[in-house]
Amino acid sequence: MSVSVDVHDLSIVFGSGPQAVRVLPGVSIAVQPGECFGLVGESGSGKSTVLRCISMLTDFWQGEIRIGGRFVREIPLGERCRTLQMVFQDPYGSLHPRQSVRTVLHEPLAIHKLDDREDRMRRAITDVGLPVSFLDRFPHQLSGGQRQRIAIARALILEPSLLLLDEPTSALDVSVQAEILNLLQRLRDERGFTYIMVTHDLAVVDHMCDRFAVMLLGEVAEVLPRDAIAGNQATHPYARELVGASLAYEGTRRAQG
Amino acid sequence: MDTLLDVSNLRIRYGGAAREAVRGVSFTLGRERLGIVGESGSGKSTVGRALLKLLPGATITADRLRFEDVDLTLLSEREMLKIRGRRMSMILQDPKFSLNPIRRVGDQVSETYLRHFRCSRREARERALAMLEAVKIRDPERVYRQYPHEVSGGMGQRIMIAMMLLADPDLVIADEPTSALDVTVRLQVLDILDNLVRNRGIGLIMISHDLNLVRNFCDRVLIMYAGQVVETLKAGDLERAEHPYTRGLLAAQPRIGGPRAPLSVLDRKPEWLEENA
Numbered sequence A: 001m002s003v004s005v006d007v008h009d010l011s012i013v014f015g016s017g018p019q020a021v022r023v024l025p026g027v028s029i030a031v032q033p034g035e036c037f038g039l040v041g042e043s044g045s046g047k048s049t050v051l052r053c054i055s056m057l058t059d060f061w062q063g064e065i066r067i068g069g070r071f072v073r074e075i076p077l078g079e080r081c082r083t084l085q086m087v088f089q090d091p092y093g094s095l096h097p098r099q100s101v102r103t104v105l106h107e108p109l110a111i112h113k114l115d116d117r118e119d120r121m122r123r124a125i126t127d128v129g130l131p132v133s134f135l136d137r138f139p140h141q142l143s144g145g146q147r148q149r150i151a152i153a154r155a156l157i158l159e160p161s162l163l164l165l166d167e168p169t170s171a172l173d174v175s176v177q178a179e180i181l182n183l184l185q186r187l188r189d190e191r192g193f194t195y196i197m198v199t200h201d202l203a204v205v206d207h208m209c210d211r212f213a214v215m216l217l218g219e220v221a222e223v224l225p226r227d228a229i230a231g232n233q234a235t236h237p238y239a240r241e242l243v244g245a246s247l248a249y250e251g252t253r254r255a256q257g
Numbered sequence B: 001m002d003t004l005l006d007v008s009n010l011r012i013r014y015g016g017a018a019r020e021a022v023r024g025v026s027f028t029l030g031r032e033r034l035g036i037v038g039e040s041g042s043g044k045s046t047v048g049r050a051l052l053k054l055l056p057g058a059t060i061t062a063d064r065l066r067f068e069d070v071d072l073t074l075l076s077e078r079e080m081l082k083i084r085g086r087r088m089s090m091i092l093q094d095p096k097f098s099l100n101p102i103r104r105v106g107d108q109v110s111e112t113y114l115r116h117f118r119c120s121r122r123e124a125r126e127r128a129l130a131m132l133e134a135v136k137i138r139d140p141e142r143v144y145r146q147y148p149h150e151v152s153g154g155m156g157q158r159i160m161i162a163m164m165l166l167a168d169p170d171l172v173i174a175d176e177p178t179s180a181l182d183v184t185v186r187l188q189v190l191d192i193l194d195n196l197v198r199n200r201g202i203g204l205i206m207i208s209h210d211l212n213l214v215r216n217f218c219d220r221v222l223i224m225y226a227g228q229v230v231e232t233l234k235a236g237d238l239e240r241a242e243h244p245y246t247r248g249l250l251a252a253q254p255r256i257g258g259p260r261a262p263l264s265v266l267d268r269k270p271e272w273l274e275e276n277a
Ligand SMILES: Nc1ncnc2c1ncn2[C@@H]1O[C@H](COP(=O)(O)OP(=O)(O)OP(=O)(O)O)[C@@H](O)[C@H]1O
Pocket: A014, A015, A023, A042, A043, A044, A045, A046, A047, A048, A049, A050, A089, B146, B149, B150, B151, B152, B153, B154, B155, B180, B181, B182
């Protein structure tokens, strides 16, 4: 089942009194059911914050967020977890240091009373390209990319319809990245998953996304279709600069190759 | 070119592990930019941490492990403390994990300076703020007061880089230092690192999954697979790599304007695991 995501005039203030900062002055985006929507932009511009608001990890925002037409605040917690899952930018922070991989993957299955737990855990860990023996490891015994893959497996295990992916592959070598991106594409084709994906790699956006938003200082500077990348058809000055820099960054190799 | 670091037959086994995580790695580093690329879990971070002896519980052996005039294999933890940070510094892969979660990031940055140089707190604070600005953090005063969980991923990476820059070391090991930065800021930060190599003559080891970065920014590249160096190349020759793992990496990279067909994936061969003498 595919769901849409509508974010309307989302804003959030961190801190209080004279130190208060409005981080998102008023973000609106509309993501179609089954779409892969990219979020790119300046570091610190609020991309992760947007995902945290949609997932209600941060809940003191103003504005409207609807998932599949329903206000996200009105979706009960259990149902919300089965509808949407998030993969965090920082896998170390998101895995509990004293929990084995098995515990991490088992917990959501137990909470949601799903059966075939051993099978589901094995499938999830195999899907992200790790051996089943890794179920008995702890986070500190994993490399950076292995931890990231556990975080992806944990998000997939409940088979949510919406995945919020915060730089899911930036800690992975490109061969593992290719496996994960292929897996995400396949799940989208087979089950109509909707993705919102934060990344700094416009080649990944070009490969995965239908459209993407360029963010700057908490605002959406421009929403572009994926086809606008190769010929740099961005019109907002910052979006043009970013797309141009990405083409140059990748370009040297084309000139040589 | 004078050699800063000379590593020969480095082997590392984690406590309780069945296999060595690093199996006979050898390389030298001059005043240059050396990239390390390799599959996830191949031992890149482990090599970096071993150079600083930041691997409690692991067994490290090597035929040679020299840094400038020091034999690292002989150093006690006390002697290592004098080298770590000040002469040899590592930018860790998980910035937020390496910061103290309950202290303001700015205080942690100033403290790096205070630890290595004699000066007043006020001066250290000014230095720290200037360095946060140098790594293109917007609004450094605000970020100075924030706690680690309040900064973004890319801000965390730049805070780690600022701390390294303040200590002014001769050798920098940067583990995925710019993966969370947008391309524009990434190029600015790489420029800062580049200047250190060119003008200050430091040695830089750059661990990265970003093939474009390694190709354009580094001088030489080591390719690691399952704990070994399988290939060493001039960065400009990356396209001419011969090892099937390296070739597979190049093929798996998505490209702007590329077809949206499934990306090519590696068919990992058991013989890649065999130990090469
Ligand atoms: N809990 C918080 N308290 C105060 N400020 C915060 C908090 N969380 C985020 N911010 C601020 O909000 C801004 C946006 O942060 P966010 O993490 O959303 O950026 P981002 O676009 O994901 O950046 P990056 O690409 O570097 O990860 C930053 O200035 C950050 O310092």
